[in-house]
Amino acid sequence: MKNKSKGFTYTTTIDYDVADMYASSKCKKCLGRGINKTYTSLNGTIKKNEKLIENLTYCDCVHKNVKKYG
Ligand SMILES: [Zn+2]
Numbered sequence: 001m002k003n004k005s006k007g008f009t010y011t012t013t014i015d016y017d018v019a020d021m022y023a024s025s026k027c028k029k030c031l032g033r034g035i036n037k038t039y040t041s042l043n044g045t046i047k048k049n050e051k052l053i054e055n056l057t058y059c060d061c062v063h064k065n066v067k068k069y070g
Pocket residue numbers: 023024027028029030031032033034035059060061062
């Protein structure tokens with residue numbers, strides 16, 4: 001079986017409800033959405049015309065509030 005890397009978009013499973021529930025509305029990093037989007041390429045460097053991988057992560061404010069209330 002061939003394992004071909006086609007540069008697909010990989011999205012981390014993120015629960016938007018959780019992010020929304022725990023996000024701090026005053027947070028400047030995520031603007032109250034609780035989710036941060038970052039882009040990386042497969043080899044770690046970002047070049048023109050290269051497929052980027054979209055990474056969704058919970059913002060720090062979400063982690064903080066989950067610990068606090070969760
Ligand atoms: Zn935040």
